[in-house]
Amino acid sequence: MSGESFPPQAGGGDGQTPITAADVAAQVGGRLVGDPTVVVRGIAPLDRAGPHDLSFLAHLRYASWFATSRAGVVLVAPAFEAQAGTPTTRIVVDKPTDAMVGLLARFHRAEPRAAGIHPTAVIAPTARLGADVTIDAFVVIGDDVVIGDRSWISAGAKIGAGSVLGADVRLHVNAVVYPFSELGDRVVLHAGAQVGREGFGFVPRPTGVVRIPHVGRCVLEHDVEIGANSCVDRGSVDDTVIGAGTKIDSLVQIGHNVRIGRFCFFASQAGIAGSTRIEDGAQIGGQVGVSGHLTIGAKATVAAQAGVFGDIPSGEIWSGYPARPHKEQLRSQAAVSRLAKLIRPLERLLMREASEPANGDGR
């Protein structure tokens, strides 16, 4: 069990696209200090960057890393133009972090995309595929499926009968669209995501429980993104709908009949129980649980790990278990942490009060 010789190179970034310091400065509109011919091929934080990496210094906190960084070129905020440090080629910009984000596309190595339909794909004769669609190996497409132009269905993905996908949809490998689902344009399903499953609804019968047939749809509107291995159930008597532009991270569960508005964010491992409504622009933290039949108002924020058992008004920040307004939660937490050393004296005091019945009257 060695590990020392792996990974082979320290630098981040895909390392494929050489760019000169002068190029970088021009793109970000920065002022170059040092050698304009230095070439970078990747991006890395100051502590791990090598001579062919671009890095950035935006905060004093990282000055000690800058002091000894091996980075070839560093984007620095104006305050750090003359900061002591080994990197001599510096590009001065107002917002180094934003500049860096703007440069990422130049260092990003795109996944290669084949044209057309892989010969191993199994596609129902009644399916209709748009122009310039890519269908990779071992994809299965059921009866009457419709797929819009330029969509890319990666290897091993499955699309059940009757589903309709818009244009520029991307299903990553092994993603699953259950039958009769509807996906808008530019929807992304990451690897292993499952959408359109009949939800967890059962009714008791003399011979045991039986599954409720689900006749509602699973609708993902335009620009929705579903993370790896996340699950979205179809509706039972209503549709499950995820509004346009909403982004969902990995391992999230969305129950049946849930209605999510536009431009919401769900961090990973959140779970939303059946028939809950989440309005536009709400932000749901990681591992949050929301009970069924509730309403989370527009632009509300639910902090990580909160357990939500009641409605949340629009615009409010809630946290904790059971969830309540974040400020109340913080006050309670503070009170509880101060309580620990008060509880013994309090018990003694109350015991003494109880044993001196005359006390209250006799003063």
Add this chain to the structure above:
Amino acid sequence: MSGESFPPQAGGGDGQTPITAADVAAQVGGRLVGDPTVVVRGIAPLDRAGPHDLSFLAHLRYASWFATSRAGVVLVAPAFEAQAGTPTTRIVVDKPTDAMVGLLARFHRAEPRAAGIHPTAVIAPTARLGADVTIDAFVVIGDDVVIGDRSWISAGAKIGAGSVLGADVRLHVNAVVYPFSELGDRVVLHAGAQVGREGFGFVPRPTGVVRIPHVGRCVLEHDVEIGANSCVDRGSVDDTVIGAGTKIDSLVQIGHNVRIGRFCFFASQAGIAGSTRIEDGAQIGGQVGVSGHLTIGAKATVAAQAGVFGDIPSGEIWSGYPARPHKEQLRSQAAVSRLAKLIRPLERLLMREASEPANGDGR
């Protein structure tokens, strides 16, 4: 990013099966008010229903939706027979919600099922398949696997060597049965479910940790259902067993050697650590975590997000972190929320008491 024109139709339901109001009334044993020839093709809640949708009004809370609903036919409780509202074709039944559930099967469009074995499937020569089995594209079935009559193995599912599946089993797409697992009749694995993996057991060795070989089985008894992307480990020195009729939702983790009784329910994202026993009829809420080597008694209920670190007696309702009887939990929560405004006066009082040592004696 438009979104406005998607999804194309507002109504829920699969929209395939036209049924007249008279038909509906006959099936549910209800009394028809209005036009018996109105045809419905789907089901939708009052606020989203269109002229070809069936809807229902069971509670006064939804009366405002009923007032303007476009639903073609509405199942109404007797109290709402004359309720003000646009829908004029009404079917009066005692329990509109139950009636609706009973009708779902008529509106449910079943996933088409091919007969026989898809030519792309890879099936070991030693595998034995029952009568009328469906094996879809890209399925892999290992050595000595046995599959009972009428089972349906969907595309991309994998069944490891030596596994035994009963009759009428349904593996949805990309479901995984690890080698040497045993599934009873009518077991359902949803898409991406993984059962029979060697669990998370390691022992320290001079060269690092090594995995404990798992010789226990993973046994899913009759009528067990495992949700999408859920995971059930096989046993290490014992079996992992899930009792007949137990239903498990999405993204649930069941550790090695866990024994679950009959007719239990597990909501999504619950996790059960190794060697815990959960007795018949227990109900486990969403995101609940149960530590290892515990016992959850028969018909016990564990509320959502509870963290269980001790045994729970039969029939009790527990909640919270750490989990305890729900009533105690509620009392504690109430006390804590009242504490916040008492903590300052309490601290002042105790400080005063502490600074007046004579007080206790001198009265």
Add this chain to the structure above:
Amino acid sequence: MSGESFPPQAGGGDGQTPITAADVAAQVGGRLVGDPTVVVRGIAPLDRAGPHDLSFLAHLRYASWFATSRAGVVLVAPAFEAQAGTPTTRIVVDKPTDAMVGLLARFHRAEPRAAGIHPTAVIAPTARLGADVTIDAFVVIGDDVVIGDRSWISAGAKIGAGSVLGADVRLHVNAVVYPFSELGDRVVLHAGAQVGREGFGFVPRPTGVVRIPHVGRCVLEHDVEIGANSCVDRGSVDDTVIGAGTKIDSLVQIGHNVRIGRFCFFASQAGIAGSTRIEDGAQIGGQVGVSGHLTIGAKATVAAQAGVFGDIPSGEIWSGYPARPHKEQLRSQAAVSRLAKLIRPLERLLMREASEPANGDGR
């Protein structure tokens, strides 16, 4: 719904390898009492073992099971050599549990492994495969992928373009390696695990949010194990790195830019948000959530379900929500549970104090 006749046999273990009691005694260095010719074929706990099962008695707690156990051979601690019980063939060893673990490999039935490349696999011509590699059915391997000697890629697994895998790697069925990932030697991905996805990073733009291109890598060092359906994102501007020997259970989420040290353990359903660092030997409990940009020190332990919102120093044990040192947490929990019956008297006392303003001064 019968269930009674399933599963067909009560004993655990794979049941394939007959071993005599004398053999068992020799292997564990124990002293045999009873019939050396008794043959066992599997392993089971005392309460479920049959005449051909080996079992063990290490603790008085299980003496009642031992009293009536049907086990053919039982490993017993010295104190139990003469314990009352039906099993007459006993092997006396100092540590029966350790002895049992040492025997597991003899009862373990390995999954059969085919040699070479299955004809259905789709492998890019530019991929380079080491010696003695197994590639099972429906595997897809992208451009420029490198796979080390003796690695085994199970059915339905996908390896994206540019990824590099070491020697003796095991991808279980339907595991996914996104493009440009790096896996060391002996790395194991369980079924449905997804590594190397572009993480959850978006920036606002006038037309909506857009995804940040991720140029950091996803690096799993030697001997890393990733559980079923777990997800590890690639880095955005840094790499995501999981250190050598670290073991991760099922349904865990590791965000972008996270750096995990060597020999850490992550129980199932834990989630680590972006850019957090977890140092060597840390242990993360089930369903733990850790916020982004934090540091969990070396050999720290985070108890199950904890919600971590701040750094944790090395070697400490933290728990609860919000997480803090476990001893403080326990004191708080104890105080809270004692508070419930104090809150009414306390409120009365404070009210009385408040209504007697002279009290504080007049004494």
